[in-house]
Amino acid sequence: MVDNGLGTDLEYLAEMGGTRRRLIGAGLAILVAATRSMGAFGATRGAEVSTVLASRYFPGFRKMTVATSGTSINLLVGGSGPPVLLLHGYPENLLAWRKVAPQLAQTNTVVVADLRGYGDSGKPPADENHETYSKRAMALDQVEVMSALGFDKFAVVGHDRGARVAQRLALDHPHRVEKIAVLDIVPTDYVYRTADRQVATAYYHWFFLVQPSPLPETMIERSVDTFMQQLMGRSVPTVVSPDVFADYVRCMRDPHTVRSICEDYRAGASIDLVHDAADRTNRISCPVHVLWGRKGLVGTRYDPLAIWRDYASNVSGRGLDCYHLLPEEAPEEVHSEVSRFIAQA
Numbered sequence: 001m002v003d004n005g006l007g008t009d010l011e012y013l014a015e016m017g018g019t020r021r022r023l024i025g026a027g028l029a030i031l032v033a034a035t036r037s038m039g040a041f042g043a044t045r046g047a048e049v050s051t052v053l054a055s056r057y058f059p060g061f062r063k064m065t066v067a068t069s070g071t072s073i074n075l076l077v078g079g080s081g082p083p084v085l086l087l088h089g090y091p092e093n094l095l096a097w098r099k100v101a102p103q104l105a106q107t108n109t110v111v112v113a114d115l116r117g118y119g120d121s122g123k124p125p126a127d128e129n130h131e132t133y134s135k136r137a138m139a140l141d142q143v144e145v146m147s148a149l150g151f152d153k154f155a156v157v158g159h160d161r162g163a164r165v166a167q168r169l170a171l172d173h174p175h176r177v178e179k180i181a182v183l184d185i186v187p188t189d190y191v192y193r194t195a196d197r198q199v200a201t202a203y204y205h206w207f208f209l210v211q212p213s214p215l216p217e218t219m220i221e222r223s224v225d226t227f228m229q230q231l232m233g234r235s236v237p238t239v240v241s242p243d244v245f246a247d248y249v250r251c252m253r254d255p256h257t258v259r260s261i262c263e264d265y266r267a268g269a270s271i272d273l274v275h276d277a278a279d280r281t282n283r284i285s286c287p288v289h290v291l292w293g294r295k296g297l298v299g300t301r302y303d304p305l306a307i308w309r310d311y312a313s314n315v316s317g318r319g320l321d322c323y324h325l326l327p328e329e330a331p332e333e334v335h336s337e338v339s340r341f342i343a344q345a
Contacts, residue, residue, distance in 0.1 A: 091251075
């Protein structure tokens with residue numbers, strides 16, 4: 001089976017044959033229910049909704065906004081012990097870590113942040129070369145966040161786009177980053193160099209979102225609910241609860257979020273590749289722990305450990321029995337793997 005990197009299994013839908021329409025119809029019904037659940041918050045909107053959900057899913061965490069040199073970063077901080085930074089993927093926000101962060105906070109100080117352009121973090125204007133949304137810029141945000149919180153050295157755990165930021169953090173700030181765990185990715189330049197029909201089908205959004213503005217922005221903004229249902233509907237409500245999905249939709253309804261996400265992917269297809277090429281002989285020196293979903297594209301298409309060992313000197317890891325949304329599909333295993341990795345001398 002082929003996973004599109006967002007929990008939608010294309011062959012699974014095809015195998016279901018005549019039931020496909022019923023599945024899609026049920027998914028749309030869930031989307032409506034999720035949207036209505038957002039309405040239950042009454043007058044609260046925007047960041048206030050995020051605050052309500054943060055309190056629900058991250059008990060004992062403090063919600064903060066940190067100004068960086070390039071934008072502002074929305075984050076949660078909780079627990080005590082060695083610091084670890086958690087970074088989410090597309091098209092999510094920091095709520096993606098709701099099933100892992102509270103457990104991890106029992107042994108660590110956990111910082112859960114929205115990436116620039118996502119969630120309730122700042123969404124600076126784009127530039128012609130897409131450098132504003134390069135992984136280098138996103139990594140600098142997070143280094144400045146950790147400095148503001150008083151952490152000189154820290155571990156990073158990233159999923160999806162957050163894992164790509166983690167890779168850049170380890171390359172650009174080796175004296176700050178002690179370890180990184182990358183969840184369900186292989187390096188961006190490797191994906192592009194080896195892409196074929198299977199990859200293009202599963203990662204279609206890589207090639208759609210990079211199209212010149214305003215084409216993808218306009219198409220998404222005119223059909224946000226349908227777009228999000230296509231991306232994540234199969235995961236609701238079994239993996240992603242309706243209220244969390246509603247918050248993902250809330251963020252995507254902001255045109256600035258849509259523009260920022262497109263710029264993230266445009267950077268991935270341009271300036272990020274320039275940066276990666278310049279560092280191609282500069283191997284990541286800190287320990288790297290790789291986790292992937294055995295049922296998804298990364299697990300069925302690639303040999304993740306072999307690939308990452310060409311980019312880093314100290315690589316460990318294994319596949320988990322899930323698709324792409326590891327922190328939400330397999331939170332106990334993710335917590336076990338990450339906590340053990342961080343604790344290792």
